Amino acid sequence: MVRLRGLSPWLLELLAYPLASVMESRISLNSVDTVSLDQARRQDLTYYFTGIACKNGHVSQRVTKSRSCVKCSAEKYKANKDSIDAKNNLWVKRNRKKSNEIKKRWGKANTVHVKKLAKDWFKANRTRVVAKQAEWRRDPNNRDIQRENVRRKRRNNPGLYLFLQNKRRASKLNATPVWADTDAIKRIYHDCPKGMTVDHIVPLQGKFVCGLNIPENLQYLSPSENSIKGNSFDVIFTSSDGLPVA
Ligand SMILES: [Zn+2]
Numbered sequence: 001m002v003r004l005r006g007l008s009p010w011l012l013e014l015l016a017y018p019l020a021s022v023m024e025s026r027i028s029l030n031s032v033d034t035v036s037l038d039q040a041r042r043q044d045l046t047y048y049f050t051g052i053a054c055k056n057g058h059v060s061q062r063v064t065k066s067r068s069c070v071k072c073s074a075e076k077y078k079a080n081k082d083s084i085d086a087k088n089n090l091w092v093k094r095n096r097k098k099s100n101e102i103k104k105r106w107g108k109a110n111t112v113h114v115k116k117l118a119k120d121w122f123k124a125n126r127t128r129v130v131a132k133q134a135e136w137r138r139d140p141n142n143r144d145i146q147r148e149n150v151r152r153k154r155r156n157n158p159g160l161y162l163f164l165q166n167k168r169r170a171s172k173l174n175a176t177p178v179w180a181d182t183d184a185i186k187r188i189y190h191d192c193p194k195g196m197t198v199d200h201i202v203p204l205q206g207k208f209v210c211g212l213n214i215p216e217n218l219q220y221l222s223p224s225e226n227s228i229k230g231n232s233f234d235v236i237f238t239s240s241d242g243l244p245v246a
Contacts, residue, residue: 040064143224176213184215196220203231
């Protein structure tokens with residue numbers, strides 16, 4: 001159950017509204033389970049349920065603190081949405097810290113609901129989010145942050161990175177044809193200028209095409225260029241011969 005303390009009653013009613021839809025399902029399931037006001041106060045519950053209709057005829061849960069009917073609050077909110085939203089936003093603006101604490105507490109008490117909301121939202125906005133992330137990654141201003149993120153990830157997941165490293169090594173072996181000039185490859189690695197990395201032009205583990213570990217497929221890149229490139233490789237299929245063109 002959610003616990004909210006030290007809030008004005010009207011705000012509590014507002015907060016009760018988003019919960020109303022969640023609560024409705026509980027009401028239909030637990031309509032026989034009554035929780036008295038006293039019981040709710042003693043157990044610090046946000047809602048109580050007597051089974052007795054409110055003055056507007058709702059058999060609904062009530063907010064323990066304000067004793068207001070959840071359905072009435074929802075109706076009141078629907079009827080005055082704009083002015084209530086404006087009032088609420090103003091309060092949030094003036095009480096940012098407190099508001100964040102409330103959100104945090106509510107989120108912790110409703111993890112299942114929050115996860116579902118986030119999942120649904122992502123599903124509905126997937127293309128937009130993915131495009132935005134790609135745009136952010138391409139921005140040179142974000143390179144330092146990206147580099148730091150990679151470092152932190154590596155620090156926090158040493159096992160995962162060891163696995164990736166080994167996988168890469170293995171695929172490198174598979175990607176090295178018998179006819180490859182291994183001495184030339186070794187030379188390229190050996191002659192790599194200070195501060196640069198050896199990059200496979202066509203990635204060894206690309207999504208659509210896998211490159212070979214041959215001298216012709218190697219180039220020097222700065223670490224930041226390399227980390228941004230990752231395993232991505234722009235492939236354009238020409239219509240005439242159907243071969244990928246970099
Ligand atoms: Zn009511």
